[in-house]
Amino acid sequence: MPNNTLGSTALYMMHLMSCALRGERAMPLPEGCSWERLLALAQSNSVAATCAFAVGDAAGEDAARWQAEADRNLFRMINFQVEREAIFSDMREAGLSWLPLKGLVIAPLYPHPEMRWMCDNDILFGFVEPADDGGCVARDEQRAALEMRHIMESRGFKPDHFGQGNHDAYHKLPFFNFEMHRGLANESLAWWRYYERPWSRARRVSPNDNAYEFSCEDAYLFHVAHMFKHFSAAGCGVRGLADEWVLLSAWGESLNWEYIEAELSKLGMADFENGIRRIAKRVIGDDACGALLRGEDGFLNDDDCAFVAYMLGSGTYGTLQNAVENKIRENEQAGAGNARARYLMQRAFPPAAQLAQGYPVLKKHAWLLPAVYAYRLTIKPFLRRERLSGELRAVAKHHTKDER
Numbered sequence: 510m511p512n513n514t515l516g517s518t519a520l521y522m523m524h525l526m527s528c529a530l531r532g533e534r535a536m537p538l539p540e541g542c543s544w545e546r547l548l549a550l551a552q553s554n555s556v557a558a559t560c561a562f563a564v565g566d567a568a569g570e571d572a573a574r575w576q577a578e579a580d581r582n583l584f585r586m587i588n589f590q591v592e593r594e595a596i597f598s599d600m601r602e603a604g605l606s607w608l609p610l611k612g613l614v615i616a617p618l619y620p621h622p623e624m625r626w627m628c629d630n631d632i633l634f635g636f637v638e639p640a641d642d643g644g645c646v647a648r649d650e651q652r653a654a655l656e657m658r659h660i661m662e663s664r665g666f667k668p669d670h671f672g673q674g675n676h677d678a679y680h681k682l683p684f685f686n687f688e689m690h691r692g693l694a695n696e697s698l699a700w701w702r703y704y705e706r707p708w709s710r711a712r713r714v715s716p717n718d719n720a721y722e723f724s725c726e727d728a729y730l731f732h733v734a735h736m737f738k739h740f741s742a743a744g745c746g747v748r749g750l751a752d753e754w755v756l757l758s759a760w761g762e763s764l765n766w767e768y769i770e771a772e773l774s775k776l777g778m779a780d781f782e783n784g785i786r787r788i789a790k791r792v793i794g795d796d797a798c799g800a801l802l803r804g805e806d807g808f809l810n811d812d813d814c815a816f817v818a819y820m821l822g823s824g825t826y827g828t829l830q831n832a833v834e835n836k837i838r839e840n841e842q843a844g845a846g847n848a849r850a851r852y853l854m855q856r857a858f859p860p861a862a863q864l865a866q867g868y869p870v871l872k873k874h875a876w877l878l879p880a881v882y883a884y885r886l887t888i889k890p891f892l893r894r895e896r897l898s899g900e901l902r903a904v905a906k907h908h909t910k911d912e913r
Contacts, residue, residue, distance in 0.1 A: 515798070515814045517541045519821050522550050522560060523798035526751060529563035530793055532620060537567065539802055544571035548578075554746035555626040555825040558582040562624060583623035585684060586616070589630055592664075592685055599660045601719050605653060606637040608711055608721040610690065611735060614728050615752050618759040625755075626748070628825075629686035631676075633693065637708055637721065645708040645721070650691055657689050672869040693731065697863045698738065700776050704731075725760045730772050732756060733782045740781070740820075743827025747820045753789040788813055829896075833903035849904055858882060 521542050528535040538544065548571070551557035557578040564575040600607055609632055616625035634657055635647030647653065654677060658668055666679035666687070675692035679685075693704035710727045714720040723731065732752060739745035773779040791797045797807035809817075823831055836855070840848035861878055865871040868881050890897050 520798040520802050525560040525563045527793045527796040535563045544568045553824045555748045558626050559624045606719040608633040618755050631688045633690045645711050647708050674866050695866045737778050743832035744823025746825040750789045754793040830903045
């Protein structure tokens with residue numbers, strides 16, 4: 510094994526994921542592994558339903574628990590589909606257009622759609638019309654958001670953080686979670702202007718309907734951008750590698766890579782995309798982790814193993830420790846003096862434009878900025894004590910360059 514960053518449990522779970530996606534039989538459970546630890550790791554990365562297709566009867570008494578992951582995901586998927594089509598019908602009547610994002614695009618490309626776990630459904634929406642440059646543009650964003658809210662509330666959904674960030678979340682029992690996107694990136698991201706006009710790359714699925722889609726190239730670019738956002742902020746799990754391999758398997762040979770490479774350069778994500786593409790092909794396509802378990806050359810160097818280990822340890826949506834570490838290191842690279850002190854100042858007094866994403870009132874009433882800062886410093890800490898304590902512990906754990 511190249512180094513100790515990947516233990517037998519991590520290697521075998523990645524081997525299961527590879528076998529499931531490629532339709533091959535997995536090797537027996539290696540020594541030092543347990544089905545219980547494997548399931549916990551797979552669940553934390555949202556790939557238990559994927560791995561279940563390679564487990565089969567090999568897990569003995571634990572096989573039923575793995576099968577339940579796939580069955581539960583299939584049940585969720587069917588219910589989400591019924592609810593989603595009803596929402597689309599209401600949107601059509603209201604004149605709203607929609608464009609499915611993320612898992613809604615990727616899941617149908619898996620060998621079995623229920624392999625791909627989705628916590629929510631992400632959908633771009635708006636009153637869309639042709640633009641002068643030949644593309645599309647959304648008008649009256651606020652009116653569209655209010656109409657969307659009316660539709661969702663009429664179906665029993667409750668809004669969460671309405672008007673904040675670039676999407677509105679809606680929840681309904683028993684498990685429905687829809688993220689209705691007004692945009693594709695918020696202004697806190699360095700590359701947000703690339704998606705400032707999210708409908709400019711959209712195209713109608715059929716001439717007489719309100720359903721839109723991205724080209725395969727632009728859908729792939731958004732997959733990379735979304736993964737990059739999570740990876741560079743707080744980390745992301747290995748489901749992203751599964752998605753990458755699935756997209757490459759379905760579209761790779763037909764994609765216009767000249768266009769993709771040019772757009773990745775604009776986004777500043779060319780090196781990141783090259784890395785995840787290479788590692789996805791090795792880990793999943795070549796089953797490098799299975800080769801390492803068999804004592805063969807898995808074509809993974811130390812950096813590759815560290816990359817995969819970081820993802821496995823991040824869980825599906827990243828960790829607070831990663832978020833703090835990455836931001837402080839960013840300050841160090843920028844030569845920001847005491848990087849930890851700089852981080853604490855940034856958290857206490859974020860830029861007004863960034864703060865407006867969480868407090869939309871500032872977009873119309875900028876004079877309230879001092880009051881928002883005062884609220885964040887005096888009241889909000891008591892509302893989120895556990896989060897604040899965890900963040901301060903993460904800051905304290907960080908080792909500066911001189912301490913490493």
